[in-house]
Amino acid sequence: MAGLGKKVLIVYAHQEPKSFNGSLKDVAVAELGRQGCSITVSDLYAMDFEPRATRNDITGTLSNPETFSYGVEVYEAYKKAALSSDIVQEQKKVQEADLVIFQFPLYWFSVPAILKGWMDRVLCQGFAFDLPGFYDDGFLKGKSAILSLTTGGTAEMYSKTGVSGDFRYFLWPLQGRTGTCRQGAGARRGAAR
């Protein structure tokens, strides 16, 4: 029972439960449960999760209604507890988690837009980081993160001499995201989308 009492959040971005991604998510749920973890899954497509960063993310009035700055308004709204409920719910899951697993197929060398929207909207200033309060001092310090992704290409295509270039280059911006909030980041990969 290595994971006894540990809390795991799986942020899962695939449309089809019977997909390889769906199976990887299911295996993680089963295995981590067997180890004594409690697991929460955010099934982004099933939730019809909103990826667009808009004025709707702030309830009530804006601090500057004349010129909308998303970053400024979301930061203020976080401090006033005035973010939209879907963001608040995801932030609560992240806050409670010891480990966050991102499970997704690689779309254009990165996460699918629905998952990018989760990152853009949930990991806002005030919650995940501040200035100062980023990288080594990020607010998610002490948590771990795993990128678990599948690709349409072969391993050879994503090697240093392969046609798509070294796989690690694609992971850099993703690992930068988790690094900014000071999560430890690992990666594992599968062979099919």
Add this chain to the structure above:
Amino acid sequence: MAGLGKKVLIVYAHQEPKSFNGSLKDVAVAELGRQGCSITVSDLYAMDFEPRATRNDITGTLSNPETFSYGVEVYEAYKKAALSSDIVQEQKKVQEADLVIFQFPLYWFSVPAILKGWMDRVLCQGFAFDLPGFYDDGFLKGKSAILSLTTGGTAEMYSKTGVSGDFRYFLWPLQGRTGTCRQGAGARRGAAR
């Protein structure tokens, strides 16, 4: 009139017309117009552009309704002219363009989700590339692309020795996207989001 008759598509991803991104877009429209180009702008937030890659992107029946594979279904739908109208409209704009300019603020070391969704959904197999028919043989061969982006951090933060690391690492996956379709890719950057 250096650009006489050239067609330019600006894919623009900012919520606020009065933002620095909005100004960069406006200046590009004015200057390219002055040079004799014809310009089309896809204002993604104003269009409420859908970023999620779902079954709704395919009109009519699926080739495999039992197990949904987005990539397979979209490829088949492209060949049957059965993609949703919002995708078809954007593909037409790309097809007609000699140059595509992506104008956006950097969100978590990449494009905002709404623009990632444009890339995920519009640049589909069959339209932008095929297998074979990618990288040097991509279907957007001969077109040019510019990444015009703004950052929240300073230039120093994004240098090789800066806290965020070399800016070019973030651009790699983005340039990979344009490279797969064989667009020439350049980048310029501004100092504020």
